[in-house]
Amino acid sequence: MARFPEQPLSDLEAQMQRDDPRFAHALETGRPYRPRKYRHGSAWLLLAISLTTFIAGVVAGQGLLIAAGLVLAGVAGHLLDRRQPFARRRVHPRKL
Structure with missing residues (x-):
C-alpha cells in the first residue's frame, strides 16, 4: 500500500x-x-426583486426604476455565477 x-x-x-x-x-x-x-437562494430572490422593479419601471414609465432593475439583475447574475471571483483565484508560478 x-x-x-x-x-x-x-x-x-x-x-x-x-x-x-x-x-x-x-x-x-x-x-x-x-x-x-x-447555494443560490439569495441570488434568486434578488433576481425576482430586480424583475419586479424592472416591470414596475416599464409600466410606470420611470427610467430610474428600469435602470435599478437592470443593475439588480446584473448583481444577481454575478451571484449566480459558479466560478470563483477573480480576486480569489490563485496564480501559481511555473517552475523552470
Whole structure:
C-alpha cells in the first residue's frame, strides 16, 4: 500500500476550512451540505426583486426604476455565477 505525505492533505483541509466552514463541518460530522458555490437562494430572490422593479419601471414609465432593475439583475447574475471571483483565484508560478 502506498503511503502519502500528510502535509498536502492537512493543507487541503485547512484551505477548505477557510473557504467554506459550514461545508467542512458537514464533512466532519458526516451530514452532507452543499458547498457555498452551489447555494443560490439569495441570488434568486434578488433576481425576482430586480424583475419586479424592472416591470414596475416599464409600466410606470420611470427610467430610474428600469435602470435599478437592470443593475439588480446584473448583481444577481454575478451571484449566480459558479466560478470563483477573480480576486480569489490563485496564480501559481511555473517552475523552470
